[in-house]
Amino acid sequence: MPRLKVQQKKSTIGCPKNQRDTVRSLGLKRVGDVVVKEDRPEFRGMVHTVRHLVTVEEVD
Numbered sequence: 001m002p003r004l005k006v007q008q009k010k011s012t013i014g015c016p017k018n019q020r021d022t023v024r025s026l027g028l029k030r031v032g033d034v035v036v037k038e039d040r041p042e043f044r045g046m047v048h049t050v051r052h053l054v055t056v057e058e059v060d
Contacts (some may be wrong), residue, residue, distance in 0.1 A: 002039040005057045006047060008032065015053070022049045 008058040012020045012028060026046055027035040036041045047056055 003038050003059050004039050004043060004047070005059045006027060006037060007012050008053060009055050010053045014052065019050050019053070022046050023053060026054075027048075028054070039041045 006011060006028070008023060008031050011031055012023050020041075026037070026043070039058070047054060
């Protein structure tokens, strides 16, 4: 199954609470953190919510 590599590029300071919570639930704690998640609709939706704070790549 394909996987997504998500990296936090911007800080959540000044962002709405739902976006801060979404970044935390993705497993990101600070700028520069990287997590690898399965490519599922739940994670795609979370990434879409904070797309201006993260970068996403597909990995095998």
